Amino acid sequence: MLQPDLEKIRCKQVELEAAFAAWIAEKSKYEILAFADEQGNIVRHYPDGYAEVIVYADKKR
Missing domain, CATH: 1.20.5 (Single alpha-helices involved in coiled-coils or other helix-helix interfaces)
Structure with a gap:
């Protein structure tokens, strides 16, 4: 079951x-969207395809 x-x-x-x-x-x-990438950085994605890292991941972990 x-x-x-x-x-x-x-x-x-x-x-x-x-x-x-x-x-x-x-x-x-x-819309502008923000996601974490594979390295843990927070990346802002724009409708035109441009992307920029807005917060870098802490590499100490």
């Missing part, structure tokens, strides 16, 4: 991830 519930959750997670990706893609066309 537990297995069908896990499958429903996995399907819903895939659905939500796709919806979020589409929402962010549309939002990034018109």
